[in-house]
Amino acid sequence: MKDIGFIGVGTMGCPMASNILRNNYNLSFYDPYVSEENKKKLFDLGAIEKSSIADLCIKNEIIISMLPNGNDVEEISLGKDSIINQSNKDLIFIDMSTILPSDSININKKLNEKNIEMYDAPVGRLVSNAIDGTLLIMVGGNKNNYSKIEKILNCMGSDVIYCGKAGSGSTMKIINNYMSIVSNIVTAETLSLVDKSGINRELAIKLMSSTAAGKGHMNLTYPAKVFKNDVGPGFKNSLALKDLKLAINHAEKEGIDLVSGKGVLKTYEAAVEGKYKDLDWTAMFNYIKEINNLD
Numbered sequence: 001m002k003d004i005g006f007i008g009v010g011t012m013g014c015p016m017a018s019n020i021l022r023n024n025y026n027l028s029f030y031d032p033y034v035s036e037e038n039k040k041k042l043f044d045l046g047a048i049e050k051s052s053i054a055d056l057c058i059k060n061e062i063i064i065s066m067l068p069n070g071n072d073v074e075e076i077s078l079g080k081d082s083i084i085n086q087s088n089k090d091l092i093f094i095d096m097s098t099i100l101p102s103d104s105i106n107i108n109k110k111l112n113e114k115n116i117e118m119y120d121a122p123v124g125r126l127v128s129n130a131i132d133g134t135l136l137i138m139v140g141g142n143k144n145n146y147s148k149i150e151k152i153l154n155c156m157g158s159d160v161i162y163c164g165k166a167g168s169g170s171t172m173k174i175i176n177n178y179m180s181i182v183s184n185i186v187t188a189e190t191l192s193l194v195d196k197s198g199i200n201r202e203l204a205i206k207l208m209s210s211t212a213a214g215k216g217h218m219n220l221t222y223p224a225k226v227f228k229n230d231v232g233p234g235f236k237n238s239l240a241l242k243d244l245k246l247a248i249n250h251a252e253k254e255g256i257d258l259v260s261g262k263g264v265l266k267t268y269e270a271a272v273e274g275k276y277k278d279l280d281w282t283a284m285f286n287y288i289k290e291i292n293n294l295d
């Protein structure tokens with residue numbers, strides 16, 4: 001499989017397609033809104049431009065898309081003049097856009113009915129990683145045929161991880177981004193407080209890199225306690241609540257509004273009102289599952 005079709009050669013798609021070309025694949029692309037700059041970069045590496053999806057699908061067995069939203073992916077896969085309507089019956093479609101997992105599953109199901117294999121394979125990391133070919137790629141779809149696409153994904157990423165059935169790549173990507181995006185604000189609030197309180201920032205970062213703050217609960221406190229079904233104290237939730245209030249109070253005196261800390265305060269207060277008061281702080285994992293009616 002040396003012929004690849006690529007749909008959407010923007011900020012991420014262009015360097016990703018470039019890395020496929022550098023690995024000696026033939027690549028044609030379809031992007032009606034492509035910038036002149038990206039077009040030139042791809043032409044210089046030997047790419048061919050196609051003016052329709054029908055044209056793109058004629059020779060290529062593998063079609064990759066890297067588009068902004070779920071409705072764009074739906075349009076090129078299920079819409080008029082889309083992948084589902086093509087006569088090439090050996091198509092494998094890999095969508096690398098970040099979209100809602102249920103959209104990935106729905107598109108996969110409809111394409112499968114026409115015997116077109118689909119993988120959701122969104123990417124983690126930055127544009128610089130797309131340029132270097134060091135993306136994290138999270139793949140969902142049929143494991144049996146996964147080997148057919150793995151080599152191509154390796155041209156774009158240094159970490160290609162098979163996550164499970166259709167939709168699992170998109171699901172993993174969204175979950176990872178949830179944690180990164182929320183902790184970004186907690187990090188910004190924390191370092192603002194460090195700066196405003198007159199603590200040396202490098203010292204604070206080094207210090208916090210050795211605690212749950214910097215190492216993360218998934219790596220440090222949960223494996224030691226709640227993952228082992230041990231939620232006896234430890235560091236009690238009542239004390240965690242007290243310390244959270246101290247931080248909010250101190251920040252107020254420094255003129256900093258800890259918005260995310262105040263949001264989390266309500267959750268600790270509700271847990272501490274009940275049986276979680278004297279349990280270890282990692283028992284908050286059980287509390288969150290309990291209020292969401294999980295196991």
Ligand code: NAD
Pocket residue numbers: 007008009010011012013030031032033034035066067068069072075076096097098099123124125126127
């Ligand atoms: P972008 O807007 O730069 O590129 C999208 C490209 O798709 C554009 O060239 C556009 O012309 C093209 N396009 C739009 N509709 C099309 C259609 N119907 N047919 C063909 N081409 C079409 O976006 P991007 O930054 O490359 O992001 C693409 C995806 O990657 C998004 O889902 C984004 O969330 C995800 N992502 C982006 C980054 C990043 O740092 N930019 C990092 C990780 C993941």
